Amino acid sequence: MQLMMRGRRGSARGHGRAWLAVAFFALYSAPTLTGVLPEDTAEGLYDHYSGDDQVIEGKTWLIRKKFGDKFDVQYSRATDVVSGASVDVRITGASPYIEQRTEDNVSMQYLHDKTTYTVGFIHSYEPDYTSNTTTYSVSQDMFGDLTTVSMTYKREWDDIFKMIKECGTSASPCPADDFVKVHDPAFGRKRMDERSYGFGLTQILSRNAILAINYDLITDEGFISNPYREARYLDPTVARGWSLEPEIYPGTRTSNAIGGDFKYYLPYRAAVDLQYRYYEDTFGVHAHTVQLSYTQPWRNWTFDASARYYIQSQADFYSDLFPFAGSQNFVTSNQDLAAYHSYSFGVGATYQFGIPHAPWIERSTANIRYDRLMTDYQNFRDWLLANPAAGINPGEEPLFSLRANIYEIYLSLWF
């Protein structure tokens, strides 16, 4: 339904006249006619994330092309360059680094009557993490195209390595410029498999309101933890008062997430969107996400504003400071599994313009967006500030907080 609605919207937008849109809908909703595939689209995006001494710059290219009325192919490539490391990885003594991640995503859609079949493949590569995902999905429009039901199955296979520094020459001591990063043979290659089962329902509620509900059950098996992260425990034998031990996770993790997205058209041509998601998993994490968005068009511009609130409880085996080494069979001090809440605010602007001498481009937009992410941890402390000699004992450091800025600039073409 979502895809179908996009296709219809695009056509109405292209003609720019309401009566044409109405005629278009009437045609597509006639009993003998079928659904439609999304419009042909191309997007180029530059993104920049900075927060917690970590900078991530990325580029994404996306193209979507129909072949006839029944077949559609989408391809996207995303490249991230990561500089630095998050706080809990830095604490373990890891030196700042630069690493690149590349993700290729290809999917094909086939439309038969009111049923859309999708098959996709995602390949993601980092020097220490390789992931392959296959996706299978089927969606069905029903009840006069008021309702769309979709089911998705995803299967992911990940290979995890640990990088270590090694001298690229035989010189001793090794010159600083000659260090190279290689896979740690002692760590070897670890596997992680993931299966995901999704169910979606999109429902037109009225001529101004639409609702989408998505449910996902995801289960992981294998090496779920991070090879660079370690758990912290009290250690009075060292000056700073704490030491590190390897993280130990359970071998499986199963999560359930259900989300609702309600969108309403306001009388003065604006849209308000309310999203909510509930999440829980076998690690003991429970989370709620609420997001409110507002979209306001004005002449050739469209302005967006959004506010998002996220709160989660800690995992059962999480602690910022364990009492001693080996105190539990499962241990983690991963900040992502701590208890915290997070706010983010975003604003964006889209400018629609025509491109002269390119009649095959129906329309194009230039877009800019800024998001501010603020996370306050309730039981994850800034370990590096522990200094018993100065009266700051482990477990008494200030709580950690993350402030991040996210910028996006992108160009979209419909043809």
Next chain:
Amino acid sequence: MLAALHAARAAARASARLPRARRALSLALAAGSVAVALAGCSPIQPWVKPYQREHLADPIMSFDRHPASSAYLDHVYAVRQAARGGTGAEGGGCGCN
């Protein structure tokens, strides 16, 4: 078979002993069930006609106006927060150190 008939008669006798209000409620429930069953046999009429979907067709009502941007933001949140799924988005890899 005979046992079933006996059971049905016993149930009917028990029903006859029910107070009038409970019998009325049972009848109402039965009538409701029949009505729902019959309604299931007739085609559901769309309550929003195709020619009434102009507002829903407006681009500002799209759930995902810019797929590349929304996929990027989903990834940003997914690698920094424990929650995953429930948004209809997909992705791969880690990028989470």
